[in-house]
Every structure is written in C-alpha cells, then in structure tokens.
Amino acid sequence: MATSGSVLSADQFQCPICLDVLSEPVSTPCGHNFCSGCIKRSWDSAVVCQCPLCKETFFRRPALRVNTTLREVAELVRKQRDSGHDLTPAQPGDVPCDVCSGEGGSRLRALKSCLDCGTSFCTLHLELHQRAPALQRHMLSEPLADLEGRVCQKHRRPLELFCRDDHMCVCQFCTEGEHKNHSTVPLEEEGKDRKSLLNQTQVDLKSMIQERQEKISEIKQSVELSRVSVEAEAASISELFSVLVLVLERSRGNLQGALEARQHAVETQANALTAQLEQEIHTLQSRHTQLEELTHTHDHLHLLQVYASMCVLPPCRSWSLVSVWSYQDVNSLRPLVSRLEGLITREMDDLHTDFVPGPADGMGILGNCPGVPQRELKRVQQFTELSKVQQYAVDVTLDADSANTFLQLSEDRRQVCCGQRRQKLQDVGAGRFDRAACVLGSEAFAQRFYFQVAVGSKSSWDVGVASEAVTRKGKVKATPETGYWTVALRRGAGLVAKETNPVPLAAGAGLQMVGVFVDYPRGVVSFYDVTSMSHLYSFTGQRFTGRLRPLLSPGQREKGRNSAPLVISVDRPIT
Template identity: 45%
Template structure:
C-alpha cells in the first residue's frame, strides 16, 4: 500500500472541489473521486446531479458509499503530510501511523481522528455520547468510581463528580454543573490577575526609583569628588596622597553600591518575569473552556506568588558624605587656611544653577513700584491704580517672580545694600495672597528677613533669630526641589545664612520679594542681580 502511494502524485489524492486530501472518498458512476461531504453539498446546491469534474448528468441521484481501500491509501498519505506533533493528542484507534485526534469521547474514554470519529456522527447511539476537544489525560475527566463523565461540581467537598455520585455519597450536597462553577471561578481569576499585574507595576516602579536614586547618588558623588579635588589640589604632597586615598575609597563605595543596586534590579526583574508568566497562565486559563482542568489547577495559580523583595527598598543617594566629612575633619586642624576656601567652592557650584528672575507685576502689592525691566522692586509713597487680580497681594507689601519652578535646582541673588527692612525667599504657587499673612512653611512661604536694621530671622512656624558676623550686602537664594531644601547665603562673604531642610514640595515655587516700607534708610529698592 505504501509503495503504491509513493508511485503516485500527491495531486491524484486531492478532491477537485475542496482541493484538499480526500476525506471519506466516494466514486461516482463516471469514475471520478470526491469527498463524500463535498459531493453531497454540491448536489444539494444543484438542480441536476452532475459530476463536478466531467459534468456527466445522472437521472437518479447515485447512492454513495465510501471507497474503503482508497480511503486507506488516502489516510496513509494524510499521515505522511500531517503526523501527530508533540503536544497533539493521537487517535486511539489508528493502528499504524497515528493521526491526531479531533475529538475525545467521555463515554468511550477514547480519542478519535476525523476518520474514526465518523461512527459518532452516523450511529444513533453514539451520537448521544459526550464529545470534547481532544485531551491526553482523558481518564482525569471520568469518575473512577462509576466510570462516567465528570459533569458536576460538589461545592461542599470542592470536587468534581458524575451524575451517579449525586445519587450516593453526594446526594444531599450542593452540586452545580461544571460550566457554572467554572464561570464563577473565572471571575475570581480576573481579580487574582489584577493583583498580579499590580505587583508587576509596583516592582517596575521600584526599579525606576532605584535607578533614579542611583543617578542622584552618582551625581552627588561626582560633585563631592570634584569639590575634594579642588580643595586638596593646593595642599602639599601628604595631602595629595590623602586626596587619592579618599577618592579611591569613595569610588569603591560607589561601585559597591552600584553592584548592590544592579543585584536588586536583577532579582526584581526575575520576580517580574515569574509574575508575567503567572499573568499569562491566568489569562489563558480565564479563556479556557476546559472546565475540569481550570478547577484542578485553580488553587495553585490563585495562591499569591512568592516574592523575595517588598516594594519599600530605599537607596541612600548620599553614600560618600560621611567618608568625605571624616577626611576633612582629620585635616581641619592642620590646614584651616585651605579649608576656608571650601565655602567659596560651594558658592561657585551653587551659582551654576542661576536662573533669570524678574518680578511679576500682577502679583505686586499696589504700593510697590517696579523698574529696570522687573529687576528692581521698592515701596512707593502712595498706592498705584492697578487691576484686581487673584494673584496680587492686597494687604502685605510683597511680590513674586514671574518664573515658577517645579523640579531641579535654581538660584538667584538679590542686592539688599542700604536697606534696614527686607524679606526674601520663595513661595508656593497656591499660597495665600489676600489679607494679613503669616510667613511660614505651613502657609507656603520659606523666607528670611531683616528688621530694624540688625535683627535677622528665619520665618518658620516659630521665627528663628539668626546671628550673623557681618551684614549681608547681597543675598543668594538656592532651592533644591527634590531634596526639599531652601538655603540662603551671604554672597560676598561666601557664608551660609540659614536653610529650611526636609521640606516636601508639591507645587511650583516662585521667588519671593518683600522690600519693606519706604522711608528713612530703607528707601533703596531690592535689586535682582542674577
């Protein structure tokens, strides 16, 4: 049989109607072969019984019978073209090369290919059998006690049962069709899948936070190294050696921290891969029509996946600060003169973040006057006629800058020379502008002030008196938005005045100006220098 088929062309085994290998081949009186289904459907659609190939007409519709010998040849060819592949269920009836099954019968306990499934389509008794998509472990779908299909689910015992089981051990139990229980479990699968997807997003977010913290720490480390190099460059040979040792130690710590971060990221990515696999399985299961399989694997897939790391991993971006501080403290006694250059270096670094600032006239109190293209602000003798504006201060003689900042670092300088009253700092976008205002961080203001010519204070929740060695002529205001810091400096002395630290900014910050009331020695305006 095999040798015969190998001598023939494959085209000779193709139905001229469907153009595929014959299925249940039949032969017309004129000698042509067709699939039984193809020929019957062709005649059902035609007024006359004609051969689809040669058009010969038959007065009486021929009774068709399957050409069994020809079908064996065709089946052999089909097996060569479409062997059972891994993952496919083979037919239990095929005796030679086994074709893949198209259905499994729960009543017979067997899987059938297209050819051997034919009796289940034609025999009256077999048509009543319960067919399903082919599965390998068909015995798992049959009750081992009654040898009947598992069609019901016992909610009391949480197990699948057959119809005979409900007449015995499960007679008084709450049983429902598998389909009903499966649909309910699918809805629960959706909730579990949502939780898994949230865990994936949380871990992706944590990876992003770790990488951002790593960038901040690396930038901070590079700045500290640069500052250290500038300080130690002028020192004698022993200090140069100390400088090299310090940098090496800082870099080693940085590399160790990078390795730690990469390790954490790798572990989190592995967990994400596992969660994605779980997500895919849940997605596939949620669309499965295999109700028994769903119920059997449901407890395993719906248990929370094990994860090693929580999402509250924190990374310290200031890894090298303590190392640098210790090194500088050891050298302070011997090299005080060189260490005095550090504030100048810090001021130089801060000035790199200088921004162009001008006063916004729509926010200025009516008694304030602006000149120099918005670079000068002072108090006038009488209020000006201005339009009403919700942004304008209407009681306190203050004004804000035009430009607002919601991220990063920014710096500006204001000349206060010749003044006995002034207030400088930053204010939040939605801080109060109307009525009497108490300047404090709780109200959205971070400021320092001079009153009565020599009284300096930081306007916190409780005003903090500041003791300055000399009177500033130019004040620098520096903001690190992400760090939550607002710092003030005496620019000419390169000295620090005060810092608000540990703040949380959620709105835009605007430069704040309060020139105080004019008269006497306070008539000079505030002048924005940078």
C-alpha cells in the same frame, strides 16, 4: 486497497509532472508513475523518450497501460481530499486516533474525544458518531490525551458535575448515591465561577509586579541621585585641590577613593536588591502566565484540579520598607577638611605678595584661610553657587503647539531654529505665538528648577522663562510685568536683561551655554554663563502667581548668519 486504518496522503500519489493526484496512472519500465496524459504530452514534445524523474532513456517508446489498482487508490485519496476531511498524521504533542491501527502508515490526528466511549476519533472514524442516532447522544469534547482521568472510577461515566459540598467532580450516577441531596452544578458553571476568582488573583499578581517594578525604579533613582551627588562633591574637591595643589595633592586620591568605595557599596546593595526583585517578578510573571492560560482553557476539570495550588500567591519578600542608602551628605568630608585647615594655614603664612585675606561670608574653610588668591576664591565661590543650583536640573522638551509657525523643532523637541518660510499648522490648546518667534517648554513648574541652553555662536537669541498664562498673540513685550523673565543677545546691542528698562550685561566672548535657575519660593530667576561658571543676572523680588515654563527664541535667520539652533541640555559642564 488501503484499509480504513491507514493514512492516505495526497503527497504519496502525486504526479511528478502536474503535481496533482494521479489521474489514469501509468507506470514506465523504470517503475515511476505518472498521469497518462502528462507523460504522453512530455514524450510528444521530446526528441527521445526519457523518464522525467530518473532520466532513463528508452530507444523505443514504451506501450503504457493504466494501472487499475493504483487508479482506485488515487481516486480514493482524491475523494478524501475533496471532502475536506482532516487527514493530517498525528505529530508529537497531538492526540492520535484510537481506531487507526497504524499499520501501513501513521495514525491520524484525532478530531474529537468521546467521554462515553472513552475513545478519541479522527475525522474518518468520527462519522459513525455523527450518523448513528444512539451515538449522537454521546458527549464529545476536544481531543483529550487523558480520557481515563475524566471518567468516574466507580460508575465509568463521564465526570460532568461538580459537588460543592465535597469539592470534587462527579458523574450523573454519583448524584443518585453518596452525593444525593448535595449541591451539584455542571462543570462549566463551576469553572466560570472559579475563573472570576482567578481574575482577582491576576489583579493581585499585577499589583505585586507593579510594586516591584516601581521599587526597581526607586532604587535606580536612588543610585542616580547618589551618583550625581558624588560627582558634584568630587568636582568640588577637584576644584579645591587645584587652588591648594601643593598642600592637598597627596590627599585627593584617598578622598576620591573613599567616595568611589561608598558609591560602590550603594551600587552593590542596589544590584543585589534589583536581582531579588527581578527574580520575584520572573516568578510572579510565570504564575500570571499560567493563570492567563487557565482563564482561557475549556478544560474545566483540569482547572478545578489545579485551582487550589494556582491561587496561592508565590512566597515573596515584603519590599515596602526596603530602600537603598543614597550617599548625599555633602558635609560628610567636613571633619577631614577641618583637620586639614590648620595645615593649609601654616603653609600659607609665608605667602603675602598679591594675596589678600579671604572673605568670611559663607565660604567655609576658604573664608578663614589667609593666603588664598582673591580671583581664585571668587572662581571657587561662583563654581560652588552654580553647582548648588544644578542639583535642581530638570528634563525640558519644547511644546510644538506653542511654537511660532516660522520655527522648526527637532524630532526629540530639544532644538529649535528659525525656518525660511511659515509652516501651515493648526492653532490648538492655548494657542501658538503668531508674531513673536518664541516657543515654550512642554513642562510647567511651580518649584525650584534649572535648565541649560546651548547658544553657540548665534548672534541673536532670547532665553528665559514665562508665565504659563502669557498672551501669545500680537506683539510681545517681554518684561516681568507681562510675565517674561529673559535675557537676550542682539547683534550690535550685546547681551541685556529684559527688565522694564533693559539692563546691559557684561558677558565674556566665550558665552556658549546659558544656565537658567528659578527659585520659585524666593521669587528669583537667575542666569549663568555655564562655560565660565559666572553669574550673569538675577531678577529678584518677583511674585509668581502661576506655573512657569521655559521660553526660547532662536531669533531671525539674518540671511543665514543666525540659522543655527538653540539646544536644550541638562549636562553638567566639564571643569
């Protein structure tokens, strides 16, 4: 028979046929064990008798007898399994039973540790503590690997109290001696108080993590702003050099190289700061995880022993005054341009045919440079104007709750087209347009902002902005008086600005992208042909009384000829 110290595993006494614990076990001549009924049924249905495991053939059916010793062991295993006892062998990291001898099998995993006995017990050896009245008064805990550290070294009694005067864990006998008249409380009570303090430390850690994450976002925004500014200036330089290519081609590479070097310096600084912040976040998150584990631990002694070191915040750099230098000075190249102005003037003195003196109203170097073609100056002026307003570009999405039920929005809410039939949608919030095929943007602004809409080759559409409080029910007359500032394209009527009396606009046949810029403080709404970089129209002298929202109308389908969507885009044009 197996001893109480050995591990009886049901897998060791499993019938290979029925896969259950052996019942009335018999042994074949080849040495394998089976349930008596299982092997008999197997041979009754077979032509020849074979061992189901090793396939050894027996020309004469063996006479099988029940192995009584094996039957007793199998019955014991079956009873232990049916009783629900945890007979799992201890694995690496588990606390093993101190009573299991380990001979004939591995030691079982401990179910409880007795602080009075200083011993860990498996489910089998714990029964005496559950039955004997004297042992029932012992203090049991979850399995503990370090029982010696939980016993008072002086009295050999469990550490179950905390002395608040001496800040140490003590046993019951200590309170009758050197800790007499001291303020002592149960470990659980002190542990709960310390957990509340740990929670505050966690809050501080979360705040520090959030502060550093926000700093990373700020750095990335600075890098992006610097990149946008550099791209805008690089585009301006490219346009200027395309007009004055014979004079300035030799300098363009050096200027762009300087810009790239500055941007590289910004990105290098940002990468270094980001790496430091991410390292600090990793350290703080590690400490936060450790504290999270402590707040859920039942091991109050361990909590109190590491409390002092865990509540000290890791050493971190103060980031409140740290920022990334963002290159945004569009006039930084002006001294160099001024030096080149004299060279440009001298090179242009001999050119007169088809050239006129350039304007001097805000064109900077070109305004004082004779010999530049008028049409090229106008193109540069328009390009400069559009580049300036594009710095106010915002990310626009469409408000599905305001869309007419015939309109269909894309999943990212940046495209809208007119469907073939009305959708069954509820009217929520301020309501949706019920007759006008319009949709508003989700974002509202009371500041300067710019957005672009790709109109493609559509034959009918409306693009512009509207007051947030416009009436959305019934027939809509889109004019500034009713809170609408739009331009519209109609088949046969061309492009018009929808003033009280519509104003026809001259637009090139290649109008593909419309830019909308709102100068809220000045009361101006301007429209641009982004592809040709030309100004279309401006509503001026407006008095805005509330926030404005982008407005789009893809127009009727016109039997499929106008079914393409309007697409919101904030990408800059390629020039």
